Amino acid sequence: MLYHVKMTVNLPADMHPDEAADIKSRETAYSHRLQTEGIIRHIWRITGLYENISIFDCRDNAHLHEVLMGLPLRPHMTIDIMPLSQHPSSIRCGDL
Amino acid sequence: MLYHVKMTVNLPADMHPDEAADIKSRETAYSHRLQTEGIIRHIWRITGLYENISIFDCRDNAHLHEVLMGLPLRPHMTIDIMPLSQHPSSIRCGDL
Amino acid sequence: MLYHVKMTVNLPADMHPDEAADIKSRETAYSHRLQTEGIIRHIWRITGLYENISIFDCRDNAHLHEVLMGLPLRPHMTIDIMPLSQHPSSIRCGDL
Amino acid sequence: MLYHVKMTVNLPADMHPDEAADIKSRETAYSHRLQTEGIIRHIWRITGLYENISIFDCRDNAHLHEVLMGLPLRPHMTIDIMPLSQHPSSIRCGDL
Amino acid sequence: MLYHVKMTVNLPADMHPDEAADIKSRETAYSHRLQTEGIIRHIWRITGLYENISIFDCRDNAHLHEVLMGLPLRPHMTIDIMPLSQHPSSIRCGDL
Amino acid sequence: MLYHVKMTVNLPADMHPDEAADIKSRETAYSHRLQTEGIIRHIWRITGLYENISIFDCRDNAHLHEVLMGLPLRPHMTIDIMPLSQHPSSIRCGDL
Amino acid sequence: MLYHVKMTVNLPADMHPDEAADIKSRETAYSHRLQTEGIIRHIWRITGLYENISIFDCRDNAHLHEVLMGLPLRPHMTIDIMPLSQHPSSIRCGDL
Amino acid sequence: MLYHVKMTVNLPADMHPDEAADIKSRETAYSHRLQTEGIIRHIWRITGLYENISIFDCRDNAHLHEVLMGLPLRPHMTIDIMPLSQHPSSIRCGDL
Amino acid sequence: MLYHVKMTVNLPADMHPDEAADIKSRETAYSHRLQTEGIIRHIWRITGLYENISIFDCRDNAHLHEVLMGLPLRPHMTIDIMPLSQHPSSIRCGDL
Amino acid sequence: MLYHVKMTVNLPADMHPDEAADIKSRETAYSHRLQTEGIIRHIWRITGLYENISIFDCRDNAHLHEVLMGLPLRPHMTIDIMPLSQHPSSIRCGDL
Numbered sequence: 001m002l003y004h005v006k007m008t009v010n011l012p013a014d015m016h017p018d019e020a021a022d023i024k025s026r027e028t029a030y031s032h033r034l035q036t037e038g039i040i041r042h043i044w045r046i047t048g049l050y051e052n053i054s055i056f057d058c059r060d061n062a063h064l065h066e067v068l069m070g071l072p073l074r075p076h077m078t079i080d081i082m083p084l085s086q087h088p089s090s091i092r093c094g095d096l
Numbered sequence: 097m098l099y100h101v102k103m104t105v106n107l108p109a110d111m112h113p114d115e116a117a118d119i120k121s122r123e124t125a126y127s128h129r130l131q132t133e134g135i136i137r138h139i140w141r142i143t144g145l146y147e148n149i150s151i152f153d154c155r156d157n158a159h160l161h162e163v164l165m166g167l168p169l170r171p172h173m174t175i176d177i178m179p180l181s182q183h184p185s186s187i188r189c190g191d192l
Numbered sequence: 193m194l195y196h197v198k199m200t201v202n203l204p205a206d207m208h209p210d211e212a213a214d215i216k217s218r219e220t221a222y223s224h225r226l227q228t229e230g231i232i233r234h235i236w237r238i239t240g241l242y243e244n245i246s247i248f249d250c251r252d253n254a255h256l257h258e259v260l261m262g263l264p265l266r267p268h269m270t271i272d273i274m275p276l277s278q279h280p281s282s283i284r285c286g287d288l
Numbered sequence: 289m290l291y292h293v294k295m296t297v298n299l300p301a302d303m304h305p306d307e308a309a310d311i312k313s314r315e316t317a318y319s320h321r322l323q324t325e326g327i328i329r330h331i332w333r334i335t336g337l338y339e340n341i342s343i344f345d346c347r348d349n350a351h352l353h354e355v356l357m358g359l360p361l362r363p364h365m366t367i368d369i370m371p372l373s374q375h376p377s378s379i380r381c382g383d384l
Numbered sequence: 385m386l387y388h389v390k391m392t393v394n395l396p397a398d399m400h401p402d403e404a405a406d407i408k409s410r411e412t413a414y415s416h417r418l419q420t421e422g423i424i425r426h427i428w429r430i431t432g433l434y435e436n437i438s439i440f441d442c443r444d445n446a447h448l449h450e451v452l453m454g455l456p457l458r459p460h461m462t463i464d465i466m467p468l469s470q471h472p473s474s475i476r477c478g479d480l
Numbered sequence: 481m482l483y484h485v486k487m488t489v490n491l492p493a494d495m496h497p498d499e500a501a502d503i504k505s506r507e508t509a510y511s512h513r514l515q516t517e518g519i520i521r522h523i524w525r526i527t528g529l530y531e532n533i534s535i536f537d538c539r540d541n542a543h544l545h546e547v548l549m550g551l552p553l554r555p556h557m558t559i560d561i562m563p564l565s566q567h568p569s570s571i572r573c574g575d576l
Numbered sequence: 577m578l579y580h581v582k583m584t585v586n587l588p589a590d591m592h593p594d595e596a597a598d599i600k601s602r603e604t605a606y607s608h609r610l611q612t613e614g615i616i617r618h619i620w621r622i623t624g625l626y627e628n629i630s631i632f633d634c635r636d637n638a639h640l641h642e643v644l645m646g647l648p649l650r651p652h653m654t655i656d657i658m659p660l661s662q663h664p665s666s667i668r669c670g671d672l
Numbered sequence: 673m674l675y676h677v678k679m680t681v682n683l684p685a686d687m688h689p690d691e692a693a694d695i696k697s698r699e700t701a702y703s704h705r706l707q708t709e710g711i712i713r714h715i716w717r718i719t720g721l722y723e724n725i726s727i728f729d730c731r732d733n734a735h736l737h738e739v740l741m742g743l744p745l746r747p748h749m750t751i752d753i754m755p756l757s758q759h760p761s762s763i764r765c766g767d768l
Numbered sequence: 769m770l771y772h773v774k775m776t777v778n779l780p781a782d783m784h785p786d787e788a789a790d791i792k793s794r795e796t797a798y799s800h801r802l803q804t805e806g807i808i809r810h811i812w813r814i815t816g817l818y819e820n821i822s823i824f825d826c827r828d829n830a831h832l833h834e835v836l837m838g839l840p841l842r843p844h845m846t847i848d849i850m851p852l853s854q855h856p857s858s859i860r861c862g863d864l
Numbered sequence: 865m866l867y868h869v870k871m872t873v874n875l876p877a878d879m880h881p882d883e884a885a886d887i888k889s890r891e892t893a894y895s896h897r898l899q900t901e902g903i904i905r906h907i908w909r910i911t912g913l914y915e916n917i918s919i920f921d922c923r924d925n926a927h928l929h930e931v932l933m934g935l936p937l938r939p940h941m942t943i944d945i946m947p948l949s950q951h952p953s954s955i956r957c958g959d960l
Contacts, residue, residue: 660718664700753913857895
């Protein structure tokens with residue numbers, strides 16, 4: 001089941017560079033794992049912005065909640081979620 | 097080159113059902129062609145709404161403009177566009 | 193799986209009273225069926241407004257989409273959807 | 289008498305973890321008491337967000353004000369309130 | 385129990401003057417009755433606008449809903465409602 | 481001459497409790513004086529929020545400006561003002 | 577006493593040109609009278625827009641309400657009002 | 673050439689009172705000079721708010737930019753600008 | 769003197785195609801003349817939208833007002849205007 | 865390929881003047897280089913504001929992303945991007 005997730009990252013200006021580097025490195029590792037497991041199907045950067053669009057494939061709302069709350073950058077993000085459905089014109093039967 | 101396109105459809109309440117059926121049928125055919133040609137990579141319906149999210153793969157801005165202006169439903173849509181870039185954490189090298 | 197759905201109804205001012213009565217009567221019957229089947233768990237009117245808040249219990253996003261698109265008043269509504277999850281402080285184990 | 293209450297929690301980034309743990313623990317205890325007393329009928333987490341939707345059952349506006357002001361997290365929340373009424377299509381006579 | 389109600393009136397431009405005069409006359413009569421019964425405690429015009437602020441004194445949400453839905457101009461209004469409580473600094477003990 | 485004034489209070493999270501207590505105590509005393517003098521005709525708390533609605537009766541704009549700027553909490557408030565006029569349906573001749 | 581008034585004019589697209597010309601001509605005559613009487617101190621067009629900014633000098637809110645409601649174009653305008661006060665730095669003693 | 677300028681002042685809560693007094697005193701002196709030179713034609717305080725409306729008379733956009741950037745309070749302001757034109761109904765030929 | 773002008777075109781859905789073609793043809797001719805005279809320095813289409821961004825070079829606000837009001841499509845546009853100034857980092861001395 | 869980029873700069877109030885001077889100097893040098901290379905075709909200051917409008921000419925979205933992320937002031941900016949296309953009425957064939 002797919003969800004459209006938009007994340008906007010706002011790291012505090014006074015965060016120590018080491019802490020910022022650590023949290024970003026953990027975020028990347030976590031993202032890689034979710035992609036490998038097929039939970040994040042797609043992730044794109046919005047050009048020029050500290051924002052990304054991801055397509056999550058989760059079992060249900062509870063599963064989505066769990067993986068989003070596990071994001072190392074979660075406390076520094078605003079998140080916007082839209083549940084997706086099959087588009088009647090889509091020719092890709094596996095795309096939902 | 098990818099673009100994130102959100103379309104919101106507002107057919108006039110007083111459009112004749114035949115006209116509505118015709119325009120929707122031409123929209124579906126046009127969408128099928130764009131998907132077959134790889135110009136629309138993904139299209140999802142936002143659950144419960146008359147809105148969809150599409151990922152367009154176009155040569156440049158001019159190409160995107162041309163294909164969007166060709167949508168039979170274009171005069172009855174509002175459209176929001178965001179250019180996409182490769183996300184540094186993405187593990188899919190072909191996803192942009 | 194629960195969804196929070198807010199519906200705002202805008203019947204066209206020039207709709208014939210018979211048509212309005214018919215559509216409302218079909219809406220009520222449809223709502224009764226969804227409530228009886230446990231798909232609409234709760235429905236409340238927002239005091240003084242032509243708006244309501246409903247809690248839908250659906251199998252997945254596709255199921256929610258299907259039941260919302262079946263609402264006789266759907267073409268005359270704007271809809272806002274938020275997927276719900278178990279609140280960690282909730283003492284009602286069956287409330288999600 | 290029912291009220292729809294949406295709470296958005298914003299703990300200051302520089303709050304000491306012990307203080308945060310203490311305030312959350314008191315919030316949970318307070319929420320449990322309100323649920324046991326039937327004042328909070330439902331509480332759901334909005335999936336992926338630091339927000340929740342609650343349905344409060346209070347004697348009147350003054351009662352609602354008193355219980356909301358007693359929330360340990362109140363100073364760190366924004367709150368949005370909508371008074372609810374019986375929906376004419378509701379089949380649950382006890383649901384308001 | 386008090387509620388702060390803001391009403392914005394939008395009569396359709398093409399409403400026949402006789403119909404407009406009739407609906408306004410019924411609105412005035414209805415308002416006079418609610419004021420006489422103490423249900424509308426105050427009603428003020430926002431200077432220069434087709435908007436008013438009213439303070440309603442109702443038994444509960446259901447009562448407020450009933451009187452608002454009875455307004456002859458209701459279908460041509462947008463309404464915004466805020467439940468009021470006693471202000472701790474108020475020196476008027478009867479003002480809530 | 482009446483004005484509708486909405487005040488939203490935002491005390492800084494790091495204000496010392498003694499300073500907060502002092503400023504609130506001076507605010508209460510100031511509010512009592514304005515109510516006794518008839519300058520604040522009504523003051524209500526918006527249920528559940530750190531906001532209030534007041535009805536000010538002032539000689540003119542300059543008078544309103546002076547009394548609002550004298551509020552001890554003024555630097556920690558946002559204020560929204562609407563000049564009020566007699567509503568043609570009001571049955572209370574002294575209510576403006 | 578001064579008020580800052582912003583007016584945005586929206587004549588219906590289907591208004592007959594004769595009716596539009598008549599209403600505009602009555603608006604101009606009304607505006608001239610208010611300016612001659614000193615009630616409109618200033619009126620400027622916002623460059624490129626169907627909007628204007630006016631400075632009204634009225635006895636009180638009731639007076640402002642009366643003159644605004646007398647504008648021939650009033651039913652086709654949205655209006656935004658802000659009461660003005662003497663600025664402490666102003667060197668023009670007669671400018672309020 | 674006239675411009676409508678709205679300024680909203682937000683002095684940081686932790687600015688030292690001496691620094692605040694100094695910057696305000698320099699702002700007043702600067703404003704007096706601009707008024708004397710005819711560059712600020714009018715300046716009004718929005719009643720009850722830390723906002724003002726000014727009418728600037730400048731040679732061109734570059735001139736307006738220069739005088740606004742010279743405001744001692746500029747770093748602590750948000751500014752909104754609208755270029756003004758002669759209103760066709762204005763009877764004051766010198767008012768633009 | 770430069771101005772940044774954003775135009776959003778909304779032709780009424782029920783405008784006769786001949787009338788639409790005529791108004792667009794007059795708009796194009798008018799735009800060509802303004803570009804030839806150097807009044808419109810640049811005009812770009814916002815990709816995929818019925819909106820454009822233009823850079824106008826006018827003598828003053830009155831001149832800009834006159835040319836904008838002469839646009840054949842003016843009654844069917846919303847317009848947003850920002851006066852531009854030389855950017856201190858610009859290396860093009862003739863670009864303002 | 866052209867993009868319309870609006871940048872709003874918000875330097876933290878407590879940034880040391882030396883750091884601010886250094887970052888601005890690096891920003892200017894970077895901007896000069898981008899202009900010389902033809903990547904920034906135009907850059908204008910919005911009159912009176914800490915905002916600018918730039919027209920970027922980039923090979924594709926990835927190129928735009930790279931040059932924007934390289935801006936020394938990037939962490940202190942909000943950015944808004946719109947892809948541009950040739951306007952059908954434009955007489956400048958090289959303007960896209």
